[in-house]
Amino acid sequence: MHLSEGILSGPVLVGGAAFAAVGVAAGLREMRDEDIPRTAVMTSVFFVASLVHVPIGPSSVHLILSGLCGILLGWRAFPALLVALFLQAILFGFGGLTVLGVNTFILAAPAAVFGAIARGWMRSHPDATHRAPLIAGAAAALAIACSGLLAAAALGLSQRSFIGAAGLIFAAHVPLMAVEGAITAGIAGFLLRVKPELLTDGGLSRTGPRE
Numbered sequence: 001m002h003l004s005e006g007i008l009s010g011p012v013l014v015g016g017a018a019f020a021a022v023g024v025a026a027g028l029r030e031m032r033d034e035d036i037p038r039t040a041v042m043t044s045v046f047f048v049a050s051l052v053h054v055p056i057g058p059s060s061v062h063l064i065l066s067g068l069c070g071i072l073l074g075w076r077a078f079p080a081l082l083v084a085l086f087l088q089a090i091l092f093g094f095g096g097l098t099v100l101g102v103n104t105f106i107l108a109a110p111a112a113v114f115g116a117i118a119r120g121w122m123r124s125h126p127d128a129t130h131r132a133p134l135i136a137g138a139a140a141a142l143a144i145a146c147s148g149l150l151a152a153a154a155l156g157l158s159q160r161s162f163i164g165a166a167g168l169i170f171a172a173h174v175p176l177m178a179v180e181g182a183i184t185a186g187i188a189g190f191l192l193r194v195k196p197e198l199l200t201d202g203g204l205s206r207t208g209p210r211e
Contacts, residue, residue, distance in 0.1 A: 002050075002088070002103055003151060005096030009158040016154065017101025023078035023108055030075050038198075039080050042069045047084040051092070064176070066107045066147065067140025068184045070115025072198055077115065078108040102154055110146035114139040123200050129192050132199065137185030141177040148173040 008016075031039065049063040069077040082104045088094040095103050118139035122132050152166035191198050 002085070002095035003099050003106070003154060005098050007158065007162070008099060008102060008154055012154050012158050013098060013102060016099075016103075016105045019109070020078065020082065020101040020104040023075065023105065023112065024082055027073075027075040027078040027080075031079070035073075035076060039073055039076050042073055042077070043080040043084045045069070046081060047087060050084075050088070050094075063183075064107065064144060064147070064180060065140075065183065066111040067114060067136075067143035067180060068187060070108075070111030070113070070143060071118050071136055071139060071184070071188070072115075074115060074119075075112050077111045078104065081108045081111070106147050106150040106154065110143040110150070114143045114146070119200055126200075129196075132192055133185040133189040136188035136199065137181035140184035141181035144173055144177045144180050 046065055046069060049065045051062070066077070066081065069080060073080055082100070085095060085100055085103050085107075086097075089096050089100060118135050121135050125131070148170040152170045155162035155166040155169070188199060
């Protein structure tokens with residue numbers, strides 16, 4: 001879900017960069033030394049998963065796994081996805097540097113929000129392990145849907161002529177919602193068996209600034 005350079009208006013670029021900066025700052029504030037390996041792994045997962053692109057107008061469709069990042073990282077999904085998007089922009093020309101803030105916000109904000117909702121449910125229902133993968137899958141699907149809406153909104157707010165393309169982009173991501181939900185549910189089911197705490201902490205069980 002990489003929006004390309006040269007198509008968004010200045011206010012949308014500035015607003016997206018500002019919102020992304022707030023999210024990255026929040027993620028870095030939560031980051032502890034022991035969080036770095038998990039964050040790096042999820043950065044790599046996103047980087048590899050989203051390399052295969054299907055062009056759709058001024059954007060593209062590809063596997064994202066942002067919902068999984070949100071569940072496992074919390075607000076740390078912002079710096080994780082920022083790094084991955086930056087590397088993709090400079091190495092492969094996906095997206096671009098001027099739209100880096102917008103693309104980061106579009107992907108990371110829904111991931112962090114729905115990831116928090118999923119973690120909260122799993123924390124409050126520790127015995128409902130049979131439902132947890134479904135909750136994780138639903139959170140991942142909703143994160144993709146919300147990202148699609150944000151991408152469409154960014155295009156529509158930039159130029160009215162992009163409204164048709166914005167609708168096409170969102171429609172193209174509907175099948176991806178099912179794929180992302182199924183993959184995330186499968187991974188969540190596996191993690192529940194081997195390391196369930198990965199699905200419930202997400203950095204939220206620890207309070208206070210980084211020392």
